[in-house]
Amino acid sequence: MRANDLSPIPGSIHKKKRVGRGNSSGHGTYSGRGLKGQASRSGPDIRIGFEGGQIPLIRALSRKRGFNNRFRVEYEPINISQLESLPANEEITPELLRKLGIVKSSRLPVKILGDGDLTRTLTVHADRFSATARAKIEAAGGKVVELNPAPVEAKAEPEPEAQAETPAPRRRAARPPAEQPEETPTAAAEPEPETKEGAET
Secondary structure, eight states, X not given: OOGGGOOOOTTSSOOOOOOSSOGGGTSOTTTTSOSSSGGGSSSSOOOTTOOTTXXXXXXXXXXXXXXXXXXXXXXXXXXXXXXXXXXSSEEEOHHHHHHHTSXXXXXXXXXXXXXXXXXXXXXXXXXXXXXXXXXXXXXXXXXXXESSOOOOOOOOOOOOOOOOOOOOOOOOOOOOOOOOOOOXXXXXXXXXXXXXXXXXX
């Protein structure tokens, strides 16, 4: 058996739907598009989420917009005015606040906010304090103790900008003096032999 002898599984291949070939084809007149309307026209198709011009679902449900920051820390807020009823010179901790029913959640960290006035001297332990709450507690003679303080990142000091150095003018390197070939000692010039004519004269 060869690959060209294999036949497809029955029902996996369908005959192409031929439209606009007369009423006897079963898809004539409107070619399966219905009677008039936007869906029967040629050209670009309707985009996803389009609902005929009315406000689509994705815009109607405004609560679905945006995103949830999974790194956000939720705090249970407690105002200064709620601490005014506590006895003076008391150590106020989140456990004590939960015991007194001021803090409802046993899971969320506690943040002290500055709404109200404080006249008692208290030592308040909490996870976070607003600037106003911190100032009012200390102004009443109390003390602020922050639990699990956020790490403070040390700011890197900016490096001094390097001054642009003007490049020194290039100087051509002095070439070494050319080596002169050593003079080979030549044999002393021998006197030419006197000719007969010179001898006769």
